[in-house]
Amino acid sequence: MVGRAEELSRLLAAVGRALEGRSCAVLLAGDAGVGKTRLLDELAVRATERGVRVLVGHCVDLGDVGLPYLPFVDLLRPVTGEPLAAAGQPALAGLLSGRAPVAVPEQPGGAPADLGRPLPRREPRPLLDDGRLQLFEGVAALLTELAVSTPLLLVLEDVHWADRSSRDLLRYLLARLAEEPVALVVSYRADDLHRRHPLRPLLAELVRLPGVDRLELEPLPDAAVGELVRGLADGVPEKTVDDVVARAEGNAFYAEELTAAGLAGETLPLALTDVLLARVEQLDEATQRVLRVAAVAGREVRHDLVAAVSGLAPAELEAALADAVHHHLLVVSVGGRYRFRHALLREAVLADLLPGERVRLHAAVAGHLTATPGAGTAAELAHHARGSNDLPRALSASLDAAVEAGRAGAPAEQLQHLEAALALWPAVPDAAERACRDHTTLLLDTAAAARRGGELHRAVALLREALRLLGEDGDPVVRAGVHSTLAQALGRIEDQAAAHRESTRAMALVPAQPPSVVRTWAAATHARTSYDVSRWAEGDAAADEALAAADALGLDSAWADTAVSLARVRGFGDRVAVQARLEEALARARRSGDTDVELRVLFNLAVVPYEDGDLAGALRWVEAGLARARELGMEWAFYPAELRHLGVVVRYVSGDWDGSLGLAEELVRVPDMAAHVRAVGLLVQVGRGDPAAAERVAWARGLAARLDAHVLLLLATAGAEIDLAAWAGDAGTAVERARAAVQQVHAYWNYDRLAVVRLVATALAPVADAAAAARGAGDDAAVQRWGAAGEELAAQARSAVEDHVQAIGGYGVEAAAWRARVEAEAARLAGRVAPELWRTAVDAFGYGHVYEQARSRVRLAEALLATGDRDGAAAEVRAAGEVAARLGAAPLRAAVVVLARRGRLPLDLPGARRVVEGGAVFTPRESEVLRLLARGRTNRQIGGELYISEKTASVHVSNILAKLGAGSRTEAVALAAARGLLPAPR
Structure with missing residues (x-):
């Protein structure tokens, strides 16, 4: 090792953290040939010497071939013989054998996929569970078990060539193995990452995860290159050393190849390809033939393939392979395969x-x-068949590869192979015979794969192409199924008007009598799309038809699914009736064996008591649903994730913040599909004043922007952002985030946007504070500006309530409490003291929302103080302080302390008495400076009025900003006003 001491030290530090029982990861970036592999080889040796088990996986560049999970199969191959590798993990055992089974839910009675999944507006929009989560958890569980006895170093090389499924599994593991003695090092070529490279967004996400570091392997300095060249052989002429140093530009691999060419007495070529080929061309023809075969076959190649394709006699073949290995062009891998020593060699x-x-x-x-048989995968065969222009064989192999990818739990690769088959279809005369299906059916199969892989826009395009091929004269039953499936896909990308048009077309193609499976699911879909566009009568009629047809056909799961949709949209206000309907749906779903519908019913059985303010009842159903999911081995499916989300919320509301955060952190290990669960857990971090909250909120915001239509993630992120801004006194950010969230939710969810009332109520708090500060400073323009912004938001909240009432007929206790908060904050925004409004808010949150009731108590105490009711104010402050102490809510506790100090109220709170009774927060001079700051004075003006120098005034201003934690003079005034610290104007 030359010139890499610092980089090796950083990597060994990661190994040291694993030895201490802590997980960590390093993303190792560097140009091709800069020395990544050599550094990782040295790291593996050093780690092994320290008692760490090393597992290495390589990614392979095979062009357009999708070999799902190849680097992980490579990495886990050494442990396939260990009993725990397959114990209780059928998906994992299948992965290691190359044939992982994946359970993809199917509709009873042969209904088209997705037609039985109505999603009413009051339920969250799902990100599809594509069947991989059990497989991912199986890999994580295996690595965790291995790490119990011996810390692990996992090395994944060349992930710039990784398939999408491998990238998804990598993301999962980096989040999932958060507290295990595992160090993960991932290398990739930085020079290969063009602007649209699929690895780029993943890297941007991974570097924000805790415990993930990025290490850039820079070119070696000239001195180190010289040392490397001299160490390659004895007696290297200094002229050769100087020439190599000048030419290699710090690239270790170039240096080695240039040195080898120079020592062979050759004139050093100008181009790198010439440098590499010079090594090849000095070998005999048989060895060159072996290298050409290996290059076409892939970076790794089996002996039998080289023997069959090269046409060499056994003795000649062995000599040629030995020659290639001796000259360091090929190396023998652990599995007995040959691979190029460096990918650049193969490329040359x-x-x-x-x-x-x-x-x-x-x-x-x-x-x-x-x-x-067994010599390779169907994906490899498809690749080579296309490379040889054997298009019929490429079509058949692509379809086989799609099946293998589906079994391996790799939906992205499955879609890739199906699309390859679609591209080959016009060029293969007997395509239908080879595929055992017609073109339209292949399009529908590909669309289904796209939906399972989350490629909804691609699914929409494929479904529309299928409709075009079917034409107006196509089989109406088939066309109806496609229109219904298209409606489902359009609904999931939030194009509600188009979804309703498609479901309408489906209904028109198949008669209601006699009842049929396709018509039943079409009616269920049409009910949902009609509700989405506020066509209530039309939706009710479709739902009634779906229920009746499901009864007639004995489709219990279809009946249960439709019953849930109807109960959730039309059953408001009659909890007993809704509960009974859902329990019947649960019984039918269980009778049908459709576990997906069963879990959906369980989720809704938990939602109903939550909306009614019965937190204990909601939690019981949450726990029952999660227990059932564990029993089914579906803990990471969509509805179990939603049950966890609801469980996090219920615990947060009821004041079990440790339980809420703990449940949220369990889901941190699931990327994207359950990101909203992690995001809603941020409310606890913000409420406790966790310094890491701002960084985590930024992560959630970036993810919400990328996922776009994941409305629950949007709401959770916006709620945490606004709350964070409110505690910081940043009214501008609060308004901006609330306004954007209100617009997005309105665009996605039309009438059902009650959730924005909470966002508006939270945002109005700092806006009212800013308006109060402006009044104190006599800034009428600012008062008017903040008043207009606040009234705009309040109007949006009132509109959301009115639209919901008109559509549904009422709302639950939580929405009532937030509506009361909006009206109380609106009064404060206008400068009115309204203790009766704050009393209403306190009582409304009394259904069980411990934290928000305490926050309302602080505002009520302020209003009572303004009216002279000191005893009443003291009681409210005391109650709020007790909650803040119990929850560990540091910002709320600080607000309670400041209010008690300002009002000279008794407060029996540990550590607070000294603050309340021990004198002013600011010195007398700082109070004078703050008073002038509130008037908008500059440092020079402050110095002139107080007869001090401008520099001294600047020091006082800096002290004030530091004590308030403010980033600007305006923010300092706003914070001081909010906390009751602004001196009265003279």
Whole structure:
């Protein structure tokens, strides 16, 4: 090792953290040939010496071939013989054998996929569970078990070539293995990451995770390159050393190749490809043939394939392979395969092949794979068949590869292979016979794969193409199924008007009598899309038809699913009736064996008591649903995730903040699909004043922007952001975030946007504070500006309530409490003292929202103080202080202390008495400076009025900002006003 002491030290520090029982990860970036692999080899040796088990996986560049999870299969291959590798983990065992089974829910009675999943507006929009979460958890569980006895170092090389499923699993593991003795090092070529490279957004997300570090491997300095060259062989002429140093530009691999060429007595070529090929061309023809075969086959190649394709006699083949290994062009991997010592070598050999030779070699490889069962995967065969222009065989292999990818839990690769088959279809005359389906059916299969993989926009395009192929004269039953499926997909990308048009077309194509499976699910879909666009009578009629048809056909799961939709949209206000309907739906779902519908019913059984203010009842159903999910092995499916989300919320509301945060952090380990669970847990961090909250909120905001239509993530993120801004006294940010969230929710959810009332109520608090500060400073323009912004938000909240009441007929206790808060804050915004409004808010939150009731008590105490009711104010402050202490809510506790100090109220709170009774927060001079700051004076003006220098005034201003934690003079005035610290104007 030369010139990499610092980088090796940082990597060994990560290994040290694993030895201490803490997880960590390093993203190792560097250009091709800069020395990443050599550094990782040295790290593996050092880690092994320290008692760490090292597992290494390599990504392979095979062009457009999707070999799902290949680096993880490579990494886990050494442990496949250990009993725990497959114990209780069928998905994992399948992965290690290359055939992972994945349970993809199917509709009873052969209904088209997705047609039985109505999603009423009052339920969250799902990000599809594509069946991989159990597999991901199986890999994580295996690594956790391995790490129990011996800390692990996991090395994944060349992830710039990783398939999408491997990237998803990597993301999952980095979040999931948060508290395990595992160090993960991931290398990639920085120079390969073009602007649209799929690894770029993943890297941007990963570096924000705690415990993830990024290490850039810079080119070696000239002195280190010289040392490297001299160490490669004895007696290297100094002229060669100087030439290599000048030419290598700090690249270790270039340096080695240039040195080898120079020592061979050759004139050093100008281009790198020439440098690499010079090493190849000095070998005999048999060895060069072996290298060409290996280059076409892939970075790793089996001995039998080289033997079959090269056409060399056994003795000649062995000599050629030995020669390639001896010259450090090929190396023998742990599994007995040959691979190029460096990917650049393979690329150079490939680039030197003539087109005809490349086609011939691809054909030979494809022929060997076809004739030798188990010699390779269908994806490899598809790749080589396309490379040899054997399009019929490429079509068949692509379809087989899609099946293998589906079994391996790799929906992205499954979609990739199906789309490859679609692209080949026009060029293969007997495509329908080979595919055992017509073109339209292949389009529908590909659309289903796109939906399972979360590629909803692609699914929409494929479904529309299927409709175009079917034409107006196509089978009406098939067309109805496609229209219904398209409506489902459009609804999930929030195009509600188009979704309703498609479900309307589906209904028109199939008669209601006699009842049929397709018509039943079409009616269920049409009910949902009608509700989405506020066509209530139309939605009710479709739902009634779906229920009746499901009864007639004995489709219990369809009946249960439709009953949930109808109960949630039309059953408001009659909890007993809704509960009975949902319990019947639960019984039918269980009878049908449709576990997805069963879990949906369980989720709604938990939602109903929550909306009625019965937190204990909601929690019981949450726990029952999660227990059932564990029993089914579906803990990470969509509805179990929603049950967890609700469980986090219920615990937060009821004051069990430790339980709420604990449940949220369990779901931190699930990327994207349950990101809203992690985000809603941020409310606890913000409420406790956790210094890490701002960074975590920024993460959630970035993810919400990327996922776009994940409205629950948007709401959770906006709620945490606004609350954070409110405690910081940042009225501008609070208004901006609330306004944007209100607009987005309105665009997505139309009438059902009660959730914005909470966002508006929270945002109005700092806005009213800013208006109060402006009044104190005599800034009428600012008073008017903040008043207008606050009234705009309040109007949005009132509109949301009115629209919801008109559509649904009422709202729950939580919405009533937030509505009361909005009206109380609106009064404070206008400068009115309204203790009766704050008393209403306190009573409304008394249904069980411990924290928000305490916050309302602080405002009530302020209003009571303004009216002279000191005893009443003291009682409210005392009650709020007790809650703040119990929850560990530091910002609320600080607000209680400041109010008690300002009002000279008794407060029996540990550590607070000294603050309340021990004198002013500011010195007398600082109070004078603050008073002038509130009037908008500059430092020079403050100095002139107080007969001090401008520099001294600046020092006082800095002290004030530091004590308030403010970032600007305006923010300091706002914070001081909010906390009752602004001196009265003279």
